Amino acid sequence: MSDAHAIETSTGLDSRKLAIWTFIGSECMFFATLISNYLVHKGKSLVGPFPHEAWTDPATGKVFEPIIEIPLVTVGTALLLFSSLFVVLALYGAQKGRRGMMLGWLGATIMCGIFFVGMQVYEFTHFVHKGLTLQRNMFGASFFTLTGFHGTHVTIGVIWLITMFVLALRGQLTPERSLKLEMAALYWHFVDVVWIIIFPVVYLIK
Amino acid sequence: MATTVLDQHRVHAAQGEKTGLWSWITTVDHKRIGILYGATAFFFFLLGGLEALLIRIQLMKPDNNFLTPEAYNQLFTMHGTSMIFLAIMPLSAMFFNYMIPLLIGARDVAFPRLNAFSYWVFLLGGLFLNAGFLFGAAPDQGWYGYANLTSRQFSPGANVDFWNMGLQILGVASLAAAVNFFVTIVNMRAKGMTMMRMPMFVWMSFITQILLLLAFPVIAVALILLMFDRFFGTNFFVPAGGGDPLLWQHFFWIFGHPEVYILVLPAFGIVSEVLPVFSRKPLFGYAAMVFSGAFIAFLGFGVWSHHMFTTGMGPIADTFFSLATMLIAIPTGVKIFNWMGTMWGGSIQYKTPMYFAVGFIAMFIIGGLSGVMHASPPADLQQNDTYFIVAHFHYVLFGGSIFALTAGAYYWWPKMSGRMLDERLGKLHFWLMLIGFNLTFFPMHFVGLNGMPRRTWTYPAELGFERLNQLETLGAFVLLLSFSVFLVNIFKTMRGPRNAPADPWNGATLEWAIPSPPPEWNFQDEPVVHGRDPLWEVKRERGGRLPEPAPGTGAGIHIPNPSYWPLVTAVGVASIFVAIMLSHKTGPWGIIVAVSVLFLGIFNWVFEKGYSEFTTPAHGGH
Numbered sequence: 001m002s003d004a005h006a007i008e009t010s011t012g013l014d015s016r017k018l019a020i021w022t023f024i025g026s027e028c029m030f031f032a033t034l035i036s037n038y039l040v041h042k043g044k045s046l047v048g049p050f051p052h053e054a055w056t057d058p059a060t061g062k063v064f065e066p067i068i069e070i071p072l073v074t075v076g077t078a079l080l081l082f083s084s085l086f087v088v089l090a091l092y093g094a095q096k097g098r099r100g101m102m103l104g105w106l107g108a109t110i111m112c113g114i115f116f117v118g119m120q121v122y123e124f125t126h127f128v129h130k131g132l133t134l135q136r137n138m139f140g141a142s143f144f145t146l147t148g149f150h151g152t153h154v155t156i157g158v159i160w161l162i163t164m165f166v167l168a169l170r171g172q173l174t175p176e177r178s179l180k181l182e183m184a185a186l187y188w189h190f191v192d193v194v195w196i197i198i199f200p201v202v203y204l205i206k
Numbered sequence: 207m208a209t210t211v212l213d214q215h216r217v218h219a220a221q222g223e224k225t226g227l228w229s230w231i232t233t234v235d236h237k238r239i240g241i242l243y244g245a246t247a248f249f250f251f252l253l254g255g256l257e258a259l260l261i262r263i264q265l266m267k268p269d270n271n272f273l274t275p276e277a278y279n280q281l282f283t284m285h286g287t288s289m290i291f292l293a294i295m296p297l298s299a300m301f302f303n304y305m306i307p308l309l310i311g312a313r314d315v316a317f318p319r320l321n322a323f324s325y326w327v328f329l330l331g332g333l334f335l336n337a338g339f340l341f342g343a344a345p346d347q348g349w350y351g352y353a354n355l356t357s358r359q360f361s362p363g364a365n366v367d368f369w370n371m372g373l374q375i376l377g378v379a380s381l382a383a384a385v386n387f388f389v390t391i392v393n394m395r396a397k398g399m400t401m402m403r404m405p406m407f408v409w410m411s412f413i414t415q416i417l418l419l420l421a422f423p424v425i426a427v428a429l430i431l432l433m434f435d436r437f438f439g440t441n442f443f444v445p446a447g448g449g450d451p452l453l454w455q456h457f458f459w460i461f462g463h464p465e466v467y468i469l470v471l472p473a474f475g476i477v478s479e480v481l482p483v484f485s486r487k488p489l490f491g492y493a494a495m496v497f498s499g500a501f502i503a504f505l506g507f508g509v510w511s512h513h514m515f516t517t518g519m520g521p522i523a524d525t526f527f528s529l530a531t532m533l534i535a536i537p538t539g540v541k542i543f544n545w546m547g548t549m550w551g552g553s554i555q556y557k558t559p560m561y562f563a564v565g566f567i568a569m570f571i572i573g574g575l576s577g578v579m580h581a582s583p584p585a586d587l588q589q590n591d592t593y594f595i596v597a598h599f600h601y602v603l604f605g606g607s608i609f610a611l612t613a614g615a616y617y618w619w620p621k622m623s624g625r626m627l628d629e630r631l632g633k634l635h636f637w638l639m640l641i642g643f644n645l646t647f648f649p650m651h652f653v654g655l656n657g658m659p660r661r662t663w664t665y666p667a668e669l670g671f672e673r674l675n676q677l678e679t680l681g682a683f684v685l686l687l688s689f690s691v692f693l694v695n696i697f698k699t700m701r702g703p704r705n706a707p708a709d710p711w712n713g714a715t716l717e718w719a720i721p722s723p724p725p726e727w728n729f730q731d732e733p734v735v736h737g738r739d740p741l742w743e744v745k746r747e748r749g750g751r752l753p754e755p756a757p758g759t760g761a762g763i764h765i766p767n768p769s770y771w772p773l774v775t776a777v778g779v780a781s782i783f784v785a786i787m788l789s790h791k792t793g794p795w796g797i798i799v800a801v802s803v804l805f806l807g808i809f810n811w812v813f814e815k816g817y818s819e820f821t822t823p824a825h826g827g828h
Contacts, residue, residue, distance in 0.1 A: 009393040015316040018393055022385045022419060030423035033457065037431060037442065044448045134438055138448040141440035145431065163809075 038142040045137035076119035083112035094178040113158040232768035234318035240304030247296035254288035262682040268667035278663035279346035286349035298472035308717035311396025311733040316389040318766040326776030327379035335372030345369030353443035353454035371783035384418035398735035410475030425461035459510035467506045473610030484560035485552025491544040498537035515583040531581035558632030562613035569605025594654025620706035624723045631695040638688030645681025649674035714739035730758025771811035778804030
């Protein structure tokens with residue numbers, strides 16, 4: 001794993017870093033399409049439960065309350081946003097060779113990520129219990145697809161960061177090799193930024 | 207004298223070359239991966255051609271029963287899908303792989319193992335897509351898979367799934383390759399090669415990678431949504447459940463129109479390399495060529511709905527998309543005039559690559575003009591879904607892309623194989639292809655305007671389409687003959703000696719400065735570039751042709767190690783989709799196993815012992 005070759009490119013920028021940026025550019029279109037899909041199908045559900053309004057099933061008379069619970073997701077959102085700050089601090093620790101700082105903040109970032117995924121698992125289960133499944137209506141289909149793919153990205157990010165944490169524990173994340181963590185951090189920031197768009201689009205806009 | 211030098215090279219090459227199947231499976235050499243891309247794509251091209259021949263036999267006479275309607279649907283779907291995703295795109299990828307590092311003076315791409323991964327995923331995706339034939343369930347819904355023909359209700363079989371997941375796998379390959387080549391072009395250029403000194407093929411490839419990066423995620427999502435509709439019971443494209451079938455068309459063409467430029471921009475690049483060399487003149491209007499290419503790509507994202515005029519989008523949308531589409535004729539026209547300006551007053555060398563390049567310009571103009579015709583919604587309403595459209599896109603994709611790719615094949619063959627192709631057979635190939643192509647596709651304009659619908663398995667005798675259809679079928683067989691001549695030429699050449707000098711065409715770009723075929727490390731000494739036609743400038747300074755270069759020993763040059771983890775990772779990617787197909791039998795376990803294989807591949811790839819990818823051309827010595 002010699003990284004000593006990563007010098008003197010045409011732009012001066014490390015190729016691996018440029019590759020991550022390129023990949024993120026491509027991912028923007030991926031989420032842009034998923035978000036468009038959500039917006040196109042917004043309000044097209046034939047049956048409830050709906051995100052923001054109550055719905056009474058005309059056949060059974062059963063009332064479905066508005067399904068979205070903003071407080072829980074707000075906590076998750078806040079933690080995800082803080083984790084972006086934490087990973088910056090972890091990277092700073094890695095670049096300066098401050099092992100304790102790197103491990104501590106990296107651990108905090110991972111915990112935030114795990115909590116966010118846990119929040120989403122809870123939310124999904126809760127929705128299914130309240131009658132909203134992938135198949136139920138257009139909201140269920142487009143909501144689970146959009147937030148599910150984002151959650152998958154967060155999960156991959158957590159696995160990536162845990163890998164970095166193990167490397168750091170083994171003493172392999174030296175300042176010269178901190179680019180490894182920087183790449184994971186760039187991806188992590190991207191996943192956060194996408195959530196900043198998803199959160200208002202799905203939860204706040206009625 | 208020259209032969210002795212070549213003999214020495216041959217001995218050297220024989221000593222240095224790694225051989226055997228394992229060396230190909232684990233290769234990360236961009237040249238070998240290029241050859242693998244080329245061989246695989248040419249196989250799929252012949253398969254797609256065979257499908258086209260069966261279609262032409264069926265349409266040879268009215269009320270024909272040679273094919274059942276079901277078989278006909280499968281054949282036209284697989285013909286279109288194969289030619290786009292398994293033939294033209296990977297044939298372009300062959301040139302990206304083999305030529306881009308050589309043209310920019312690099313020793314490999316930025317990520318050699320990612321490059322191997324792209325190839326293996328492409329191969330598995332191609333096999334997956336074609337696997338439907340083995341089960342009698344090849345895709346049969348057309349290459350653009352319109353909803354709700356693809357819904358479970360109307361396509362209960364696995365046909366659509368082979369198409370859906372096959373394309374998804376191929377998209378992974380394209381995206382991985384696009385990241386790789388984007389970074390390679392930005393970061394791996396030789397000293398002195400600024401962006402505005404890059405060879406035009408590199409420029410057009412660069413723009414193509416940007417298109418791939420931005421267009422493929424859209425189709426990836428659309429295919430995922432379709433998969434959810436078919437496997438998990440969502441209704442994204444099913445109107446009965448509140449979904450919107452037109453959304454599929456928008457998603458598909460937001461990908462699909464840039465895809466057209468993904469297919470044709472590399473062809474523009476190849477022709478822009480061939481024409482100057484055989485006109486003995488630098489490319490006319492270099493900067494205009496760069497910016498017109500970029501402008502075409504930019505506009506390519508704003509014209510998707512011209513595929514959808516018949517869906518009734520309303521006058522404002524129709525006007526916008528019609529005008530944007532017509533606007534594309536301007537940068538394309540700039541390119542055509544610049545190619546002619548390149549030839550104008552040049553000392554034209556009548557070699558086979560030049561024939562194909564000039565043939566490309568002529569045929570592409572015809573395709574471009576019919577394209578401007580149906581950029582107009584009222585005209586399109588008449589022409590949509592007729593053979594006129596079939597004629598149009600074959601003139602741009604066959605007359606455009608395939609002619610240019612063939613020009614590139616003849617042009618770079620000596621560099622890639624170390625052998626000269628036979629000129630007489632090459633010219634025979636050209637004339638047969640030109641005649642066969644026009645015989646096949648020109649009459650389609652007329653039968654199309656007369657109302658013959660595309661994708662219909664037969665036609666009644668009284669409509670009077672018979673004579674022209676016979677001509678088209680005859681033309682298809684002339685095309686078969688022309689590519690047979692090409693195959694004969696290849697086999698004949700491969701049995702002969704390695705007789706190609708380093709610079710057979712008096713080329714202008716860096717690849718002609720190194721031996722044919724190049725040694726594994728490409729450049730013994732890293733080139734330094736001072737202008738747009740670096741080799742011509744060196745020759746001018748030294749007053750004539752350069753001596754045959756020595757391949758060098760490769761001593762002290764860092765070359766990436768072979769690796770099989772890209773193949774394992776690629777198997778992981780493909781098996782996820784196989785597992786989804788079988789999920790009704792295996793439950794989630796198949797998917798869990800497949801994802802495990804994927805992670806096994808990725809982690810062993812990332813932490814491969816003793817592996818170092820070089821990321822810089824400037825530090826070969828380390």
